[in-house]
Amino acid sequence: MNVLIDKLPQILAAFGTTLQLLGASALIATILGVVLGAFRVSPVPALRWFGTAYVTIFRNTPLVVVFIIFVVALPELGFQSSFFFRAVIALSLYAAAFVCEAVRSGVNAVQAGQAEAARSLGMTFSQTLRHVVLPQAIRTVIPPLASIYIALAKNTAVAEAFGVTEATYQLDNLVRDFPGSLWFLFFGIALGYVIIVFFISGIAGLLERRWAVSR
Amino acid sequence: MRNTRLRLLAVGAVAALALSACGGGGGESLLEVADNPSFDAGTTMKKLADAGTIKIGIKFDQPGVGYKDPATDEETGFDVEVGKIMAAGLGIAPDKVEFVETISKNREPFLKAGTVDLVIASYSITDDRRTQVGQFGPYYVTGQQLLVRKDDNSINKGEDLSGKKVCSVTGSTSLKSVEEKYGAQPVPFATYSECVTQLKNNSVDAVTTDGAILLGYASQDPDKLKVVGEPFTEERYGIGYKHGDAAFCTYLADTYKKIVDDGIWKKAFDQTLGEAGVDAPTPPAPDPCS
Amino acid sequence: MSQQTAQPAPKPDPKGKKAPKAKKAKRVRQPKVSQSSVLFDVPGPKARRRNLIGGILAGLAIAYVLWLVLRLLYEREQITWDKWTPFANLGIIRSLGEALGLTLLAAVVSIACALVFGAVFAAGRLSDHRWLRWPSIAIVEFFRAIPLVLLIIFLFIAYGNVTERFGALVIALTLYNGSVLAEIFRAGILAVPRGQGEAGYAIGLRKSGVMIRILVPQAISTMLPAIISQCVVALKDTALGLVISAPDVVSVARRIAINPQYDNILAVGLVLAAIFIAINYGLSRLAGWLEARQRRKGRAVVQVTNIPDAGMGGAATG
Numbered sequence: 001m002n003v004l005i006d007k008l009p010q011i012l013a014a015f016g017t018t019l020q021l022l023g024a025s026a027l028i029a030t031i032l033g034v035v036l037g038a039f040r041v042s043p044v045p046a047l048r049w050f051g052t053a054y055v056t057i058f059r060n061t062p063l064v065v066v067f068i069i070f071v072v073a074l075p076e077l078g079f080q081s082s083f084f085f086r087a088v089i090a091l092s093l094y095a096a097a098f099v100c101e102a103v104r105s106g107v108n109a110v111q112a113g114q115a116e117a118a119r120s121l122g123m124t125f126s127q128t129l130r131h132v133v134l135p136q137a138i139r140t141v142i143p144p145l146a147s148i149y150i151a152l153a154k155n156t157a158v159a160e161a162f163g164v165t166e167a168t169y170q171l172d173n174l175v176r177d178f179p180g181s182l183w184f185l186f187f188g189i190a191l192g193y194v195i196i197v198f199f200i201s202g203i204a205g206l207l208e209r210r211w212a213v214s215r
Numbered sequence: 216m217r218n219t220r221l222r223l224l225a226v227g228a229v230a231a232l233a234l235s236a237c238g239g240g241g242g243e244s245l246l247e248v249a250d251n252p253s254f255d256a257g258t259t260m261k262k263l264a265d266a267g268t269i270k271i272g273i274k275f276d277q278p279g280v281g282y283k284d285p286a287t288d289e290e291t292g293f294d295v296e297v298g299k300i301m302a303a304g305l306g307i308a309p310d311k312v313e314f315v316e317t318i319s320k321n322r323e324p325f326l327k328a329g330t331v332d333l334v335i336a337s338y339s340i341t342d343d344r345r346t347q348v349g350q351f352g353p354y355y356v357t358g359q360q361l362l363v364r365k366d367d368n369s370i371n372k373g374e375d376l377s378g379k380k381v382c383s384v385t386g387s388t389s390l391k392s393v394e395e396k397y398g399a400q401p402v403p404f405a406t407y408s409e410c411v412t413q414l415k416n417n418s419v420d421a422v423t424t425d426g427a428i429l430l431g432y433a434s435q436d437p438d439k440l441k442v443v444g445e446p447f448t449e450e451r452y453g454i455g456y457k458h459g460d461a462a463f464c465t466y467l468a469d470t471y472k473k474i475v476d477d478g479i480w481k482k483a484f485d486q487t488l489g490e491a492g493v494d495a496p497t498p499p500a501p502d503p504c505s
Numbered sequence: 506m507s508q509q510t511a512q513p514a515p516k517p518d519p520k521g522k523k524a525p526k527a528k529k530a531k532r533v534r535q536p537k538v539s540q541s542s543v544l545f546d547v548p549g550p551k552a553r554r555r556n557l558i559g560g561i562l563a564g565l566a567i568a569y570v571l572w573l574v575l576r577l578l579y580e581r582e583q584i585t586w587d588k589w590t591p592f593a594n595l596g597i598i599r600s601l602g603e604a605l606g607l608t609l610l611a612a613v614v615s616i617a618c619a620l621v622f623g624a625v626f627a628a629g630r631l632s633d634h635r636w637l638r639w640p641s642i643a644i645v646e647f648f649r650a651i652p653l654v655l656l657i658i659f660l661f662i663a664y665g666n667v668t669e670r671f672g673a674l675v676i677a678l679t680l681y682n683g684s685v686l687a688e689i690f691r692a693g694i695l696a697v698p699r700g701q702g703e704a705g706y707a708i709g710l711r712k713s714g715v716m717i718r719i720l721v722p723q724a725i726s727t728m729l730p731a732i733i734s735q736c737v738v739a740l741k742d743t744a745l746g747l748v749i750s751a752p753d754v755v756s757v758a759r760r761i762a763i764n765p766q767y768d769n770i771l772a773v774g775l776v777l778a779a780i781f782i783a784i785n786y787g788l789s790r791l792a793g794w795l796e797a798r799q800r801r802k803g804r805a806v807v808q809v810t811n812i813p814d815a816g817m818g819g820a821a822t823g
Contacts, residue, residue: 043548043556046564060737060785061778062744064755069778072409073771075416077581083402083418150650157652161385161405161748163413168655169403172386175662186659190651197650276750276760285600285760286591318750324666385748405747408763412770436765 003181004188007174015192017166021084021156022196025091026149032092033099040104043125051100058097063158066090071162083163090162091155098148106141107133139211146204153196167192244299245479245486246470249306259456259463263332264305271298272317272331272455276406279431279488280337283314290314292431294335294452296483297354301333301454304470323347326455334455337428340502349460351467352453354480356499358446359389360426362433364414365441370421372444373397379420382410389424392447407432415439425450427488434490442491451499464504471501578771588769591761592776604757605780611671611753612740615678619739620732622683627690633712641687648684653677654748661749670751674743682739689731693724727799733792737785744781754780 004011039051058066070090071083110133118132160169171189175182254260263269273294274281281294299309317325317336325331326348340350361381363370370376376399383390385403393399402419404410410422411432422429426446433440456463474480475498484495548556578584591597629641648656661673668676697720705715744755758777762770 043552044559044563045556046560046567050563050567056786057778057782060741060782060789062741062755062781064744064747065774065777065781068755068759069771069774072412073774075413075418076583076771077577080417154650154652157654158745160403160654162409163382163402163404163418165401165403168652168658169385171655171658172403173391176386176388176391182659182663186655186663189655190647193652193655194647194650276756276763278763282763283760284596284764285757286594286596286764288596288600316752318670320661320665320749321669406750406759408759412762435763 003174003178004184007170010174011167011170011189011192014165014167014170017084017164018153018156018168018192019196021087021091021159021164021166022149022153024088025095025156026152028088028092029095029099029148029152030145032096034103036096036100037103037107038129040100041107041129055097055100058094059101061094063090063094063155064161066094067158067162083159087156087159087162087164091152091159094155095148095152098151099145102141102144102148103137105144106137109140110136139208142204142208142211146200149200150197153200154193157193244303244309245296245482246300246303246474248303248308252304252306254466255462258466259332259460260305260466263307267307268311268313269302269305269307269333270313270315270331271302272315272322272325272334272336273298274318274336275316276408277337277428277431279434279490280427281335282431283316291487293355293427293483293487294337296487297454298333298335300474300479300483301335301467301470304466304473322455326457329457332456336455337425338453338455339425339450340453344455348458349456349464350453351456351464351471351504352501353451353499354454354471354501355427355452356496357425357427357450357452358448359392359423359450360429360442360446361444362411362414362422362429362440362442363420364417365437365439367420370443373447376421380418381421381423382413382419383407383423384410387424393423396447411440427452430488430491430493433492434488437490437492440491442493461504468501468504583769583771587767588772591764591767591769592772597761600757601754601780604752604754607671608743608753608755609740609784611675611678611743611746611751612736615675615682616736616739618675618679619682619686619735622679623686623690626683626687627694628716630687630691631694631716645684645687648680649688653681653742653745656680657745658748665749670746670749673749674746674751674753678739678742681742682735685738686732686735689728689735690724693728693731694720696727697723730792730796730799733788733795737788737792740785740788741781744777 036051036054039047040055042048067087067090070093071086074081074086074089107129114132114136115128118128123131156166157168159166160172165173167189171185174185178185252260252264254264273290273292275283275290277292280292281290282292283290295314298314299312302309302312315325315331317331317334322334322336322338323344326334334348338350340352344350361370361373361376370379373393374397376393376397379399380402381390381393381399382402382404383393384407385405390401390403394401399421402410402413404413407422407424407428410419413419414422415436422432426442427450429442433442454467456467471480474483480498481495489495575584582588626641626645629637630645632638632641657674657677660668660677661670664676665673694716701719701723702715705719710718743751743753746753747755747759750756755777758773759770761767762773
């Protein structure tokens with residue numbers, strides 16, 4: 001127990017890194033995922049095909065393998081960057097595939113009549129999407145999106161084996177000096193993740209309730 | 216007698232097979248395989264010699280020390296050579312040695328449970344370990360050093376590491392010591408191999424761990440990598456055996472003495488870690504078997 | 506991710522699994538137009554031409570990017586004989602095959618154990634007894650909220666000398682996937698129309714009887730696609746064994762790249778990705794096919810996506 005208190009600053013700093021990883025990759029994954037989601041519902045077959053290919057590839061590849069390709073092997077192609085940045089790239093590309101799916105099913109959940117009405121007003125495809133379909137889709141998208149962010153928060157832990165000293169790394173790091181405190185360290189660090197997960201699902205619940213009223 | 220001849224015949228046949236299978240077997244031992252050695256009844260040596268096979272735990276992912284090539288299934292490295300030598304003294308040919316992968320965590324359990332007969336796996340001797348298993352040695356002394364790119368002359372000792380990115384295995388003592396002693400920026404990876412990849416592509420400035428392991432990587436790629444610095448620590452590699460088997464320890468000690476005297480130890484080093492372009496050190500004097 | 510169904514996902518029902526089945530059945534009978542037809546009408550000649558031009562432009566852009574990537578790979582000497590021939594080497598193919606066997610074994614064993622774990626804890630969560638329900642909730646929620654990597658490292662340090670690397674990996678996968686399956690099972694049971702259970706009570710069955718004789722048999726078929734999706738997750742997660750150097754296909758493949766003669770970590774990564782994509786795509790297709798069959802029969806399907814939060818949890822831990 002003392003270890004947890006003595007090393008609290010170190011553990012908290014590591015959770016800071018975890019949160020930075022989460023924040024940066026959540027942002028990039030969301031943007032990329034929405035673009036890919038738009039590809040997947042677009043009338044242009046080539047874009048649809050690209051979106052589908054992307055999702056199939058990244059959803060079926062283990063995150064560890066994505067890390068091997070984008071963190072370990074990327075410099076072979078001449079891209080030099082910090083390990084943090086490379087980890088963010090790997091996490092974002094991976095999570096974007098799931099965001100894309102959430103967006104797509106959200107769009108599909110919007111009543112067909114809504115889009116038809118928009119079109120009958122003469123809106124173009126992108127106008128329909130922007131003004132009518134997406135605002136409604138967001139509500140449906142929130143629960144799966146929250147799940148994706150939660151998964152992402154947990155996935156940042158993979159970075160500990162790829163050059164980033166984040167929270168899970170501290171279990172490895174501290175248990176070496178305090179082998180007797182393994183259980184405390186495990187539950188202490190696990191608690192940090194539990195808090196992050198509860199926080200994300202709490203916010204999602206809040207948004208869902210707020211926006212549900214306007215339906 | 217009849218039995219021995221049969222066994223000889225079998226060994227001959229296996230050797231021929233191994234030859235024809237071009238590298239499918241375990242290669243050759245530097246020490247000539249003993250021809251029907253005699254041991255006292257009831258000893259581990261007698262048991263192993265009668266069985267004609269031995270299980271030795273090694274690392275599979277440390278080139279130059281203990282490495283199993285997925286292409287050929289062949290084990291190579293200094294630890295592997297030592298293993299083959301120890302087996303040869305028991306009359307066991309290299310292709311009759313079964314190498315088992317051990318990782319740092321499972322070496323003691325494997326010895327206790329008899330999953331392996333010996334562990335030769337960059338296995339440092341410590342008092343704590345000696346309460347659980349027998350450790351003969353040291354047969355090699357090394358210590359924490361630095362692996363850097365050959366063309367990098369800015370890092371020669373620990374003090375040069377301040378602010379540099381230094382890679383090692385997640386949670387290893389080596390990583391902690393360079394961080395705390397020299398202010399290096401730690402970069403954890405799952406294995407040393409990934410650290411070496413990152414070193415070669417300029418993502419990190421140095422890799423740190425036991426000099427022997429680093430020499431192993433340097434020996435694979437002597438044009439690009441070199442090992443620098445005086446060891447910061449002393450790691451004495453030992454051969455693990457089942458706790459309390461004093462007779463076995465004596466056998467290991469006798470064989471070790473023989474290979475040191477005959478220059479076989481040096482040959483084993485030159486063929487493996489020595490490929491990194493370093494001279495063989497003086498073989499260490501082992502602790503007496505208690 | 507638990508929401509692995511690669512098939513055109515059916516429109517998630519806002520009310521989720523509680524929707525009456527008639528509604529779902531009706532939706533199935535809609536003509537199988539592209540799901541995107543919500544957004545645009547069947548294109549006329551003008552729109553078709555526009556789409557064609559757009560398609561060609563987009564196709565060219567995509568092709569150009571792919572070409573740039575290939576050229577970069579070539580310039581950086583990633584497409585060389587030395588880097589790719591190892592995968593034609595019989596020895597390496599055999600080593601990879603053996604390791605892949607272990608990977609699949611780890612996935613199969615942990616899914617089998619996770620099914621049991623999931624059933625036990627789903628029953629615990631649905632129990633009427635608070636002393637059973639609360640610990641079940643706590644355990645399931647805990648294992649869904651922590652990173653699988655953390656769990657693997659912990660189990661290995663704590664019990665690795667008994668379980669070995671393989672065992673530590675399998676136990677961690679079991680605990681995590683079991684917890685997700687517990688949620689899937691619970692959702693499946695709750696998705697059975699309420700009247701079914703009530704009818705059971707009405708004819709005098711006890712709670713256990715209603716469960717075993719009425720709810721579970723109906724729930725199982727609806728949950729099958731979700732369970733297969735979870736297999737994909739488990740298979741992907743075996744790769745996390747990397748953090749303890751478990752002897753799986755990822756670890757063995759990485760050993761190829763150590764050899765400076767090959768020095769081909771990028772090629773190794775791409776081959777690993779191809780192996781996993783092939784297997785998982787097959788599994789996803791199977792899940793999609795089962796789901797479509799369920800829908801054809803007019804039965805409800807448990808939407809994994811609708812299982813709250815961690816449902817996709819480690820899902821992504823991939």
